[in-house]
Amino acid sequence: MKMLDFNRYTGQYDIESVIGGFESGALSDGDSVEVEGMIHRIRAMKSFAFFVLRTQRNLVQCVYEPKEGQKPVSEFNEEDSVRLRGKLVKDARSALGFEIHISDIKVLSSPAENLPIVINKKKLDCNVDIKLDYRPVSLRNPHERAALRIVDGIINAFRTFMHSEGFTEFVPPKIVSAGAEGGADMFEVDYFGEKALLNQSPQMYKQMMVGVFKKVFTVAPVFRAEKHSTTRHINEFEGLDFEMGFIDSFEDIMAVEARFMKYMFEYLSREYAPELSELGVALPEINDIPQFKFMEIKEIIAGEYNREFRNPNDLDPEEERLIGEYVMNKYSSPLVFITHYPSKKRPFYAMDDPEDPKYTLSFDLLLNGSEVTTGGQRIHDYNMQLEKINKRGMDAEEFKDFLMMHKYGMPPHGGLGIGLERLAMKLLGVDNIRTVTAFPRDIGRINP
Secondary structure, three states, X not given: OOOOOOOOXXXXXXXXXXXXXXXXXXXXXXXXXXXXXEEEEEEEOOOOEEEEEEOOOOEEEEEEOOOOOOOOHHHOOOOOEEEEEEEEEEOOOOOOOEEEEEEEEEEEEOOOOOOOOOOOOOOOOOOHHHHHHOHHHHOOOHHHHHHHHHHHHHHHHHHHHHHHOOOEEOOOOOEEOOOOOXXXXXXXXXXXXXXXXXXXXXXXXXXXXXXXXXXXXXXXXXEOOOOOOOOOOOOEEEEEEEXXXXXXXXXXXXXXXXXXXXXXHHHHHHHOHHHHHHHOOOOOOOOOOOEEEHHHHHHHHHHHOOOOOOOXXXXXXXXXXXXXXXXXHHHOOOEEEEEOOEHHHOOOOEOEEOOEEEEEOEEEEEEOOEEEEEEEEEOOOHHHHHHHHHHOOOOHHHHHHHHHHHHOOOOOEEEEEEEHHHHHHHHHOOOOHHHHOOOOOEOOEOOO
16 A cells, blocks of 8 residues: 655756745756746757746746766757756846756656648737637647636636635536526436526526625636627626625625725736736726716716617627726726616616615616626525516526525625626726637637
8 A cells, every 4th residue: 555645746846946035035047947838939059058947837947067977959849848957147138137057957747740720920820710720739729828817817807806805715507497587598408307407597506605704706617608709708608797785885895896996906006017018918997987977977978979879678799898988087096986877787686776766776786898797786686686587488397496586585695797808808908808818718619
């Protein structure tokens, strides 16, 4: 019998520990270090070569001057995975403040073929479709992967913030028998001979869990079978959702999101500065977020931009863009809340405004001219919810499990859903949501 060594794979070769040691003074010029990574670029000189090592977050310049008995430069390949030992040499020209002079290097694995695209340039010189066709390779480009690091940062910020506010995370099911929006635009799956659906929202389960924990959140995939083909939609995305009970107003929910946005902007600026720098993005400080009622902002935009007043029930993408422009010019804010959307365009669980039932106690949050959040107060009264389901011609029996929580008592509550990839897209100012999605699924793509 053999006992597992708990001290295996402790990150002893991570360049990040070397960088931290150099910055703190624990490591200095001439110290010996050991690191591992992929050879991102080889620049061969007459008697030596520069190996640019790609680690999980950085590019590290290493100098290799083979001695007798060591492998010549010509036997190394870009994308070799290597582990090396060398001397840390201070160099003010390096972004890290040092380079590594290699004394010993071991190749752990080598590629079987040359790469189909060039990934060691500043940016990839190919279109989005080619990037996605070769996604396991294209994401190795530092610029491409920096965007996904920001996505990682948003998730980290969301979870950390939610826990700090006393929320409990839970895992909702992905396979359901009914849709939160009434069953439209959902993917069907065969569930042991019965028809089932991929969940289009964790909405019902969030509300149920409010009766358990009062304040809950979830990070989970969302599936929408909408046959769109735009640069801001995909058919599977990650939802950042929360729901909270014992609220006095839907503005309580907006206040929590405002605090989250402020926290997230600060967190990313602090913890993900290298990635933001790589992407050329500087995040502003968030202090105030203006808010307008739906009809109010539509009238303002129509007047400000001499634009025909269209669609009294929703905002189109161009209106959202103009709202973003208007708010940035007038209030210097990349964020704006739009409240009181028409009841016709909100789901059956949205609470209508008692002062004017044509509108709801709901909101969207726009970032840089595009909606990234939808939220609001929910109906908590059983009879009121049943009445609205019937009024919309929906089958109450289909929602009997959802209605169970209303029947047995629920506090006033509400919440919101944030589209992770849409948020990252607008935060970074990229023009295609697929750029910030590791492996996007849309109407024309299910691979890789």
